[in-house]
Amino acid sequence: MTQTNPENTTPHKHGIGVHDALDTLVQMRGERHIVVTNQVSSRLWPTLSDHPLDLNYNPSAMGGAIPLGLGLALAQPDYEIIVLSGDGSLLMNLGCLVTVVDSGVTNLSIVLLDNGQYEVTGGQKTPGYNGANYAGLARASGFPCVHHFTEAATWQNEAANSLSGTGPRFVWLTIRPQPGDYGKSVGRPIQKQMARLRQQFRADAQ
Amino acid sequence: MFTATQIVDALVELKVTHVIWIPDTTTGSWEPALESCSHFQLIRVCREGEAWALAGGLLIGGSLPIVLIQNTGFFESGDSMRNIVFDLGIPVFAIIGARNWLTESSSDTARRFTLPLVQAWDIDFEFITGPEEQEKLFLHFRKCRRTNQAGILLLAE
Incomplete structure (x- = not known):
């Protein structure tokens, strides 16, 4: 089990900028990586990436991205699935960490964007704002590969390694809150994204 | 209701690949048969809201x-179901146990609200009150597949 600074209590205001966090993933993402975003990340990711294996899960139900990504991982074992989840969404569905491990899936990585806030609704604090140990939760749920990053440079250097260990993997990023206009979706409509994803599966299978 | 062998044989015949479930006192006895069947994977979820999104991801992939839960879990997971079935338009099929349906004198509020809530969600459903109606499962499942729409099979318990 790998863990970086499990007891780190870096305040969110000193965390990684969300654009830096996502841009690092864009840079290291391979051709067989399916990236599932939701909530804030589903608004930002399309401004950085337009890949056939992107699924910007919007409209979504909070807490649904990780189970949806788990389903994709089970159905398409030849791909690596990266799910971006906010801390508010994860807290609505913490049990899914146990479900992921129990399913036996190995081709799934969860990247937690922990800004301590419900950013879409205006920045109200989540219940985990004051020091919830998400690495501890993942580890206790049975994740064999757990990392925590609080600095952009470290995340940039370690992203590829942290997302290539024995799966399932859990990467906790402490994120600096960044208010923005998250009320509108800028990506492709979800129906078109799903159709494009299926088309890519068929093309890759040939 | 169905025996474990009957339900597993039915799911195999329907070519189901994954059974996503939380047991109840009726379907719980099916666990050994569901778990040991090599034709599909049994996936245990912690909360019913996970089940719809998980099924959605499997169908996209x-x-x-199928989702196999109780009516109480259906009530609990309404927003997840709404998102997957209506926002994303993914045709998830669910078998839902209707607790205390066969006990007419029951004051169980889960029994009372089952039909009104299923009808309110406007998902095509069938109701099975005994194993002699097993054919309804096949007909309804295949109809939902053919029309690419979500469906619910209520099992009277």
């Missing part, structure tokens, strides 16, 4: 899951 080309698998053919």
